[in-house]
Amino acid sequence: MATHHLTMSTNKTIAIVGATGRLAQPVIRQLLWHGYQVRAVVRNIKKAHNMLPDSVVSIQGDVADTVSLMQAFKGVDYVYINLSADEVQPNQAFYTEREGIHNIVKACQLNGVQQIIKISALGAYPFIEHHKDILQNQIRRQGHRFIEQSNIPFTIFHPTWFLDSLFWAIKKNNFQWIGQPVDFYWISSDDYAVQVIEAIGNPQAFDTHYAVQGPEKINYKQVIDRLKTSFNPHLKMQVLPLWIVKLMGFFSPKMRHLAELFDFYAQTNEAFYAQKTWTDLGKPRTSPEEFAQQFMEEKSLYL
Secondary structure: OOOOOOOOOOOOEEEEEOOOOOOHHHHHHHHHHOOOEEEEEEOOHHHHHHHOOOOOEEEEOEOOEHHHHHHHOOOOOEEEEOOOOOOOOOOOOOOHHHHHHHHHHHHHHHHOOOEEEEEOOHHHOOOOOOOOOOHHHHHHHHHHHHHHOOOOOEEEEEEOOEHHHHHHOEEOOEEEEEOOOOOEOOEOHHHHHHHHHHHOOOHHHOOEEEEEOOOOOEOHHHHHHHHHHHOOOOOEEEEEOHHHHHHHOOOOHHHHHHHHHHHHHHOOOOOOOOHHHHHHHOOOOOOHHHHHHHHHHHHOOOO
């Protein structure tokens, strides 16, 4: 694991756009542990107060409102962007991942922010071969150009699937998923958060796109089979065929988005891109079994 360039105590302030998102939580925990002042830029202050640690300062901000972002970023050293993966439709007037990014960049420029850090997706990684593309990733890449052209040092992370998503899909003893098993380099959100910490204020990570992948290429069925062996022999798998989700997509934009997403991944054979990430920011180490143990301890949940 790379040794971090900062000491454990820092007076640096980092604003988190989308701080109440699930994948922002491990990053916020790491930031606080490393002594950063964390400012949550959120639309819903009450929700943020209920979800986030007391030491996090919450401030109202909306990516559609540049003036609110201008206020939110005052006195901030770094900005971390964690936007929700919204169901995009063709020809929207406003895309969070494009127009929203444009507004964030503008507010960063006017406040002299020192670095923009963003979570994206492996499908939007600029060095990936695209046999099939989806609108969401096209919009993401267009938004990335605003960041790249900002003259502000940037670090954009492109994760594969998170192990966390498998555990969010377990309800009591039932694992619920969509489509055929596909092999991914699943990664723990905690391992990812450590890489984020390594990149902040680190000139080696400036103006860089990083692929975020775990140490082992496996599919969801293999993960669940291993969890059954290690933890819970009663774990059952309920897998919805992709064609049914596509059918449901005719009546529901949310299901249409899910069908498009899972169809995209069903047709990909994920290559390994993360060697530079591991070299610069440290290698992820968490196995599915270790993640399960941590998950149960942290959440006090039993599979």
